[in-house]
Amino acid sequence: MSVPNLAKLANALGTDKGDEVFHAHGYTSFYSFLFEEFRREPFTMVEIGLQRGGFDDPEELLTRKVEDIPSIKMWLEFFPKLTSSAATFQISVPSR
DSSP: OOOOOHHHHHHHHTOTTSSSSSSOOOHHHHHHHHHGGGTTSOEEEEEEOOOOSSOOSHHHHHHOOGGGSHHHHHHHHHOTTEEEEEEOOOOOOOOO
């Protein structure tokens, strides 16, 4: 079975981890290299920082399902035995 092209998957699902969506940062080329050797192993992943994906309203960010987050969809397709969780944190820095 072939390894999915993670950049194409990221772009198709709408996450900025690929090389086309939003302010794309192209992390997927590094992620493919880093994770390919154990992508069929069962493990749990927690992704922190999930503000993108068509949800700019804070209420929608708090109520969306993990399965609806573009980068989580990407990971679930890339890692067939993945258990995934996600967290979004918003930090406010007081102005001086």
